[in-house]
Amino acid sequence: MREKRLKVTLLSQTNRVETAALAAKLCYSGADIDSLKEAISAGEQGKFIAKISSMGHTSVFEHLSFTFGAEGVSRTLTHQLVRHRIASYSQKSQRYVLHKDFSYIIPPSVLEREEAAKEFRKAMDIIADSYSKLEELGVPKEDARYLLPNSCETKIIITMNARELLHFFRLRCCERSQWEIRELAIEMLKLAHAAAPSVFSGAGPACAAGICSEGSMTCGRAKEVRSRFKKLLS
Numbered sequence: 648m649r650e651k652r653l654k655v656t657l658l659s660q661t662n663r664v665e666t667a668a669l670a671a672k673l674c675y676s677g678a679d680i681d682s683l684k685e686a687i688s689a690g691e692q693g694k695f696i697a698k699i700s701s702m703g704h705t706s707v708f709e710h711l712s713f714t715f716g717a718e719g720v721s722r723t724l725t726h727q728l729v730r731h732r733i734a735s736y737s738q739k740s741q742r743y744v745l746h747k748d749f750s751y752i753i754p755p756s757v758l759e760r761e762e763a764a765k766e767f768r769k770a771m772d773i774i775a776d777s778y779s780k781l782e783e784l785g786v787p788k789e790d791a792r793y794l795l796p797n798s799c800e801t802k803i804i805i806t807m808n809a810r811e812l813l814h815f816f817r818l819r820c821c822e823r824s825q826w827e828i829r830e831l832a833i834e835m836l837k838l839a840h841a842a843a844p845s846v847f848s849g850a851g852p853a854c855a856a857g858i859c860s861e862g863s864m865t866c867g868r869a870k871e872v873r874s875r876f877k878k879l880l881s
Contacts, residue, residue: 651719651750651800653827655834657842658714658804664843667809668692670707671699696845708809708846715835718802721752722795724827725803731815735806741792741799747779750800755826771796805835809846812839820876821852822866833879840880851876 665687672683672695699707729736751771757763774794781791807815812835818824819832840847853860854869855876866872 650753653717653719653830653834655831655838656716657838658716660714660842661712662710664696664711664845665692666710667699667707667846668695670710671695671704674704674707693845697848700846700849705810705813708813709811711809711843711846712806713809713812713839713842714804714806715838716802716804717831717835718800719750719752720801720803720831721798721827722801723752723797724825724831725801726797727825727828728803728805728831731807731811733807733811736803738803739801741795741801742789745782745788746792746795746799747782748775749778749795751796751798752800752827753798767798771798809839809843813847813850816847816850817853817860820850820855821861822868822872823861823864837879844880848880850880 668687669680669683672687673680676683678686699705725736725738753764753767757767774796778791778794781794782788816832816836819828820836821829824832836847836850840850849856852872854872859865859869
């Protein structure tokens with residue numbers, strides 16, 4: 648068995664940022680679509696898109712979608728991820744794919760304690776051995792999977808529109824978010840910002856562009872977090 652690390656790839660981006668600009672201008676103009684399209688094609692729309700984003704007119708970003716591939720993530724993470732409903736997911740199946748000698752994710756809090764890491768790996772070995780024995784005994788994969796742990800590594804393809812991504816980043820880049828999905832969100836943000844900087848220039852946790860939304864549960868490090876995300880997206 649192998650311990651896996653997070654890897655995130657931007658697989659595709661549908662529609663150009665100009666599509667969002669066209670949609671925004673359409674809302675405030677009496678011109679026909681062909682005329683608006685021609686006007687938009689003639690110039691850079693980055694500043695206009697950034698202005699639209701700062702105004703909160705993010706419905707136009709629903710015309711832009713991004714597809715990511717994530718591997719080296721656990722089932723613990725994907726159970727949280729799929730709660731974001733305005734998205735599409737395709738995940739490696741435990742019903743159809745044999746998970747003999749499965750890979751797994753070890754939390755940092757376990758890795759930093761030698762005895763805890765040893766105990767964790769021992770448990771993974773026991774589970775892997777029992778899974779293999781069930782398979783040898785003819786138990787279907789869809790039933791043998793009941794043994795597999797939340798740490799079991801999986802792969803998932805994620806498609807979200809830009810408006811949902813902004814919401815996803817606001818929640819999951821937060822310091823109070825669970826560590827693994829926070830790491831995923833930050834990697835996705837880096838890729839999304841590189842592809843469409845005008846859309847994601849102010850993205851990140853709530854405190855990155857405003858006031859912390861966690862109330863009394865705040866981490867208390869808003870200034871530090873704000874500085875970190877400003878540097879990340881510079």
